[in-house]
Amino acid sequence: MAKKTRHESHEEHNDESWLLPYSDLMTLLLALFIVLYSMSTTDAKKFEEMSQAFKTVLDGGTGVMDQNSTTQNPKDPIVGRPRTAMDAAELAALKQKEQEDLEKLKKQIDQYIKENGLTSELSTKLNQSELVITISDVALFPSGDAAVKPEARILAKAISNMLQQFPNYNILVSGHTDNVPIYNDQFESNWELSSARALNFMKILLLNQHLDPKKFSAVGYGEYHPVADNNTNEGRAKNRRVEVSILRKYQSNVQSIQVPAK
Incomplete structure (x- = not known):
């Protein structure tokens, strides 16, 4: 009878060996959660920046690296100024160089006019768009x-x-007439006369092989761009002209300059 009692107490003893791996697993999970939580709170800003960078790149925009490159020290000699400021400075320098070029050319032409007694036949004008x-x-x-x-x-x-001293400028040669109709064997209208005159004079200019024909164009305006009153002989004479325009590449705020040769 006593033997039977000892056997029953042995059967009621439970096996608790599973508690060890279970406690190890719980410890590992707890450590993992602590690490994830620490990363998510400490580096939230960094994760946000990375997320935004990936999104921007995929959308074809400017990423974080590009943004950082434009927000460096504004006094840096290489990337110190914003690109827009650099462009503005460069544009100002180009405008200044252009102004100096055209003023120099105007001075040379005025000197030629004076030396050859052509003041009644030639004149120059420098304005915001051209010489x-x-x-x-x-x-x-x-x-x-x-x-x-x-x-x-x-x-x-x-x-x-x-x-030829200023080869980088585009040149427009334009012909103009008065409003008196023309009828002859060569021309049926002032349109044709003005166009032919502009073209023929441009051809003479381009005999200089140092000039680039790609920079030149010719146009006839007929009677439709007068500079004087067509009701007088003097006005009509002023309207019959050829203009050689050296075109600015950069618009300028410089006021028109018109100094008659003496």
């Missing part, structure tokens, strides 16, 4: 004709030699 050399038609063409006079080739050569 304009205005040449009276009587200095270049016979009346009602577009063939350049032989003596006018000397003038064209002188102008072309001065233009």
Whole structure:
């Protein structure tokens, strides 16, 4: 009877060996949760920046690295100024160089006009968009004709030699007439006469092989861009002209400069 009692007490004893691995597992999980929590709170800002960077890159925008590159020390000599400020400074320098170029060219042409007694036939004007050399038609063409006079080739050569010093500017040669209709075997209208005159004078300029034809264009305006009153002989004479315009690449706030040659 006593033997049976001892056997029953042995069967009621439970096996607790599973508690060891269970406690180890719980300890590991607790440690993992502590680490994750610590990372999520301490580096939340960094995770946000990384998330934003990935999102921006995938969207094709500017990432965090690009943003950081534009927010460096503003006094840094290499990346010190914002790009817009650098562009503004460079543009100002280019405008200044352009102004100096055109003023120098204008001075040379005015000197040529003075030395050759051409004040009644040529003039120059420097404004916000261009330097304009205005040449009276009587200095270049016979009346009602577009063939350049032989003596006018000397003038064209002188102008072309001065233009070659400034090869980076676009040149527009434009022809203008008065409002008196023209009817002859060559031209049916002032449109055609003005266009032919501009083209023929441009061809003479481009005999200078140092000039780039890609920089040149010719256009005829007919009677539709007058500079004087067509109701008088004097006004019509002023309107019959060829203009050689050296075009600015950068608009300037400099006021128009028109100094007549003396």
